Amino acid sequence: MNKSRLEAFTDAVVAIIITVMVMDLKRPQGGTLADLWALRGSFLVYLVSFATLAVYWHNHHHLLQVANTISGAVIWWNTLLLFLVSLFPFATAWVDGSLTAKAAEMGYGALMLAADVVWMCLTRALLRENGAQSPLARALAGSKRSRYSVGVILAGLAAGWFFPPAVLVCNLLSLVPWLLPDPHMEAQLRANAQH
Amino acid sequence: MNKSRLEAFTDAVVAIIITVMVMDLKRPQGGTLADLWALRGSFLVYLVSFATLAVYWHNHHHLLQVANTISGAVIWWNTLLLFLVSLFPFATAWVDGSLTAKAAEMGYGALMLAADVVWMCLTRALLRENGAQSPLARALAGSKRSRYSVGVILAGLAAGWFFPPAVLVCNLLSLVPWLLPDPHMEAQLRANAQH
Amino acid sequence: MNKSRLEAFTDAVVAIIITVMVMDLKRPQGGTLADLWALRGSFLVYLVSFATLAVYWHNHHHLLQVANTISGAVIWWNTLLLFLVSLFPFATAWVDGSLTAKAAEMGYGALMLAADVVWMCLTRALLRENGAQSPLARALAGSKRSRYSVGVILAGLAAGWFFPPAVLVCNLLSLVPWLLPDPHMEAQLRANAQH
Amino acid sequence: MNKSRLEAFTDAVVAIIITVMVMDLKRPQGGTLADLWALRGSFLVYLVSFATLAVYWHNHHHLLQVANTISGAVIWWNTLLLFLVSLFPFATAWVDGSLTAKAAEMGYGALMLAADVVWMCLTRALLRENGAQSPLARALAGSKRSRYSVGVILAGLAAGWFFPPAVLVCNLLSLVPWLLPDPHMEAQLRANAQH
Numbered sequence: 042m043n044k045s046r047l048e049a050f051t052d053a054v055v056a057i058i059i060t061v062m063v064m065d066l067k068r069p070q071g072g073t074l075a076d077l078w079a080l081r082g083s084f085l086v087y088l089v090s091f092a093t094l095a096v097y098w099h100n101h102h103h104l105l106q107v108a109n110t111i112s113g114a115v116i117w118w119n120t121l122l123l124f125l126v127s128l129f130p131f132a133t134a135w136v137d138g139s140l141t142a143k144a145a146e147m148g149y150g151a152l153m154l155a156a157d158v159v160w161m162c163l164t165r166a167l168l169r170e171n172g173a174q175s176p177l178a179r180a181l182a183g184s185k186r187s188r189y190s191v192g193v194i195l196a197g198l199a200a201g202w203f204f205p206p207a208v209l210v211c212n213l214l215s216l217v218p219w220l221l222p223d224p225h226m227e228a229q230l231r232a233n234a235q236h
Numbered sequence: 237m238n239k240s241r242l243e244a245f246t247d248a249v250v251a252i253i254i255t256v257m258v259m260d261l262k263r264p265q266g267g268t269l270a271d272l273w274a275l276r277g278s279f280l281v282y283l284v285s286f287a288t289l290a291v292y293w294h295n296h297h298h299l300l301q302v303a304n305t306i307s308g309a310v311i312w313w314n315t316l317l318l319f320l321v322s323l324f325p326f327a328t329a330w331v332d333g334s335l336t337a338k339a340a341e342m343g344y345g346a347l348m349l350a351a352d353v354v355w356m357c358l359t360r361a362l363l364r365e366n367g368a369q370s371p372l373a374r375a376l377a378g379s380k381r382s383r384y385s386v387g388v389i390l391a392g393l394a395a396g397w398f399f400p401p402a403v404l405v406c407n408l409l410s411l412v413p414w415l416l417p418d419p420h421m422e423a424q425l426r427a428n429a430q431h
Numbered sequence: 432m433n434k435s436r437l438e439a440f441t442d443a444v445v446a447i448i449i450t451v452m453v454m455d456l457k458r459p460q461g462g463t464l465a466d467l468w469a470l471r472g473s474f475l476v477y478l479v480s481f482a483t484l485a486v487y488w489h490n491h492h493h494l495l496q497v498a499n500t501i502s503g504a505v506i507w508w509n510t511l512l513l514f515l516v517s518l519f520p521f522a523t524a525w526v527d528g529s530l531t532a533k534a535a536e537m538g539y540g541a542l543m544l545a546a547d548v549v550w551m552c553l554t555r556a557l558l559r560e561n562g563a564q565s566p567l568a569r570a571l572a573g574s575k576r577s578r579y580s581v582g583v584i585l586a587g588l589a590a591g592w593f594f595p596p597a598v599l600v601c602n603l604l605s606l607v608p609w610l611l612p613d614p615h616m617e618a619q620l621r622a623n624a625q626h
Numbered sequence: 627m628n629k630s631r632l633e634a635f636t637d638a639v640v641a642i643i644i645t646v647m648v649m650d651l652k653r654p655q656g657g658t659l660a661d662l663w664a665l666r667g668s669f670l671v672y673l674v675s676f677a678t679l680a681v682y683w684h685n686h687h688h689l690l691q692v693a694n695t696i697s698g699a700v701i702w703w704n705t706l707l708l709f710l711v712s713l714f715p716f717a718t719a720w721v722d723g724s725l726t727a728k729a730a731e732m733g734y735g736a737l738m739l740a741a742d743v744v745w746m747c748l749t750r751a752l753l754r755e756n757g758a759q760s761p762l763a764r765a766l767a768g769s770k771r772s773r774y775s776v777g778v779i780l781a782g783l784a785a786g787w788f789f790p791p792a793v794l795v796c797n798l799l800s801l802v803p804w805l806l807p808d809p810h811m812e813a814q815l816r817a818n819a820q821h
Binding site: 046047049050053054057058061064113116117120123124127128130131134135137138139141142143144145148 | 261
């Protein structure tokens with residue numbers, strides 16, 4: 042199947058979701074610096090959500106560039122991922138209004154967890170379609186990043202039971218390994234570019 | 237004519253419509269689980285509309301991938317489909333505010349019906365342009381999915397006269413056959429990929 | 432220069448503008464048919480604006496498909512066109528709230544006129560870049576559609592001085608010739624497809 | 627790496643940001659010309675922001691067309707640029723509500739400055755990836771436009787300390803050199819087109 046249209050549709054949805062979130066940043070009440078400072082919590086939440094979506098887009102970009110083919114299962118896991126991603130502005134607005142509320146923070150963390158799990162399923166469906174000898178399989182070999190992220194988000198949910206903002210902090214921490222280039226992935230991308 | 241720009245424009249409109257709908261999901265009033273639970277009706281309506289649009293996008297993807305050429309008539313049916321799709325957030329918001337109101341539910345169902353009928357016209361215009369011996373004609377041969385969907389939506393409208401929420405339930409049921417891969421379509425997509 | 436990115440950016444802006452307009456369609460106050468009927472004026476204005484943008488997109492699609500190259504001037508006229516197009520939701524919302532107000536209707540008509548004039552400038556810049564012997568020049572030879580549209584919109588503005596809703600009606604009339612395929616353009620598109 | 631998906635994602639974000647800004651243009655209170663005139667300040671601010679984003683898009687278009695390859699660093703600088711760009715509607719809405727407030731104007735100017743600095747970093751990352759002998763290096767040789775823009779915006783921030791609207795005026799002035807074609811860039815684009 043044609044992976045370019047799947048990429049384009051995913052890009053469009055992620056781009057729109059990112060900008061829909063910024064629409065929830067209310068303009069300051071007045072024209073002074075204090076009015077801006079009053080919004081620092083909203084900025085922080087927006088930053089975490091923007092970073093999360095940027096990491097998803099970045100990895101989606103890499104994952105599909107290394108993949109040779111996609112299957113119907115890949116399309117449906119991707120659709121489910123987009124559904125969860127489309128709920129980010131909702132979860133962001135909720136947690137923004139209630140930074141220390143347990144249910145809002147747990148809801149935010151649960152959405153992140155669900156998105157990460159669906160991401161793993163998407164990766165697996167791509168691996169099944171491309172085969173164990175594919176560049177994709179070599180690129181993903183030994184990668185523990187998804188498992189690390191899921192672990193950190195789970196820890197955040199546990200800590201959030203006692204101190205809700207821990208969810209947001211752990212979510213930010215779960216992104217760290219994704220900011221660095223993965224050597225296996227980079228090697229396959231370069232190999233692909235040479236063919 | 238150039239089908240890739242038609243695909244790209246359709247993708248952009250559908251992607252934006254999906255995310256416009258999520259903007260109608262109001263944030264919970266407070267930070268408790270009860271505040272989230274109060275929105276369960278909105279979530280359900282959003283889920284039905286998201287699933288409907290995802291199915292449309294999925295099928296549009298397949299339909300145009302198998303098609304070799306498009307005509308002016310195809311562009312105009314597609315434009316009319318996008319016009320109807322652009323009314324989904326409106327119909328979704330209406331039914332969301334009045335889950336048991338007859339007019340709102342019937343309006344939602346009527347929009348789905350109109351979109352399904354325009355979809356059939358779009359399919360026919362594509363068939364006329366591509367010819368009876370085209371891969372498209374082979375992919376669509378014997379497919380009764382459109383007729384099934386129209387039937388279920390019509391049944392929903394009839395039942396909705398007595399019990400309005402039936403419209404929403406039937407709309408969800410009308411999507412079921414589209415979630416499974418169609419063997420004719422799959423065969424043609426694989427054949428196309430080999431050429 | 433690369434025309435595909437200009438097409439993609441234009442598509443994205445037009446797609447978003449179309450859907451931004453639908454967000455101004457307020458949901459009905461209640462769940463009855465009378466609540467929907469109360470919005471008939473808004474629907475009409477939305478329909479005119481949607482049709483106008485669909486015609487612009489359709490023609491932009493054709494124009495750039497026949498063009499071989501673009502210039503810096505083309506990009507800037509296109510940017511100015513997108514700026515005017517980006518004001519459509521604003522003008523639509525204004526006229527929607529005041530269907531019989533002279534200033535709102537004249538403002539809507541003036542925006543349409545400005546967009547049509549910029550369209551003509553864009554066409555001319557494309558002709559200058561592609562040359563008098565280009566397929567584009569042959570496709571546009573003898574086309575009087577732009578002049579007809581400008582004339583009808585000007586007539587609408589004059590009539591609107593006495594009866595404001597005439598502006599909206601004339602704008603709809605100005606779209607009619609663009610709905611039919613242009614024989615010169617079709618011939619060139621088919622010729623291009625064969626090469 | 628694949629530059630076309632980076633271009634497409636950037637286009638989508640910029641297109642959406644442009645149209646999100648127009649949603650902040652409130653419709654006039656009534657149907658008279660005086661109601662429109664009351665919004666002249668909002669229009670001016672919208673125009674400056676639209677022009678800024680159009681210039682960014684235009685230059686991004688040229689920059690990536692001349693570049694042959696991109697790196698991971700390019701993707702991350704681009705993501706940071708998009709993050710800053712996503713804050714334009716926020717800064718635009720703030721300055722729109724407080725045209726003469728020092729903090730709002732300085733905030734607007736500071737965002738422009740940050741975006742310009744990130745733009746320079748993006749350019750440098752592209753140069754490092756493409757090498758000193760690349761068409762990109764030749765296209766950018768001797769270009770002082772970025773430094774001019776940063777200088778004018780800095781001057782605007784200094785003047786804004788005493789007369790806040792100077793920030794907006796200087797920002798508009800900083801765009802001037804970018805409206806004219808750059809001879810080095812044009813030469814490389816033509817050379818690229820011939821290969």
